[in-house]
Amino acid sequence: MTELGPGAWPPAPIRTERLVLREPEARDRAAVIELFASPEVGTYLGGPRPRDELEREIPGAPSRRPGRFMVDLDGAVIGQITLYRETGHLRQAAGKAELGYLFLPEAWGCGYATEACAAALDWFADACPGEPVVLATQTANVRSMRLAAKLGFIEAERFEAYGAEQWFGMWSPGALSD
């Protein structure tokens, strides 16, 4: 794994009680396009992307990259989780691993995001021992704020960016609160 640390990438698929976290495959294309084209998913992320643009940008299997997990429920993708090393959009996060999550609206309200993110953080704690993870989300994104708290992220600061108040949180191994 080049971007996150010395651990092996890709890991074997990660199984939770209800989900599997795995690398993208060709059959995930439609779900990934839907994730980025959904107005509900994009509400606090600068809006949805045009579907035709996405169709062109993702001609086959969604791209594989260390830290990118598809979240699979019974063989179909319901969301994605990323743990990328932050390169520039946030000064506070520079060089740190940043957690990102997007789930299809029909999968909200079932605890899937909590279950999948907790497993991804567990994996990260093993792959990059002792390293913190950061997270930025709009404070208006209530579901995301609740998820961050459940995962054990602690507020580091709030700031204005992209015309909205942003919440910046930090997670350390052992902080999972359930």
Ligand SMILES: CC(C)(COP(=O)(O)OP(=O)(O)OC[C@H]1O[C@@H](n2cnc3c(N)ncnc32)[C@H](O)[C@@H]1OP(=O)(O)O)[C@@H](O)C(=O)NCCC(=O)NCCS
């Ligand atoms: C942010 C996001 C992932 C949160 O999704 P979510 O489904 O609310 O998150 P959770 O997995 O924590 O689910 C919690 C809900 O499931 C319910 N739930 C049902 N069954 C459950 C179970 N077995 N275990 C846990 N919770 C369960 C909880 O009671 C809670 O319900 P509530 O919303 O009525 O309070 C989702 O809204 C999303 O993808 N948003 C768009 C993308 C986005 O804004 N990302 C932020 C990037 S910074």
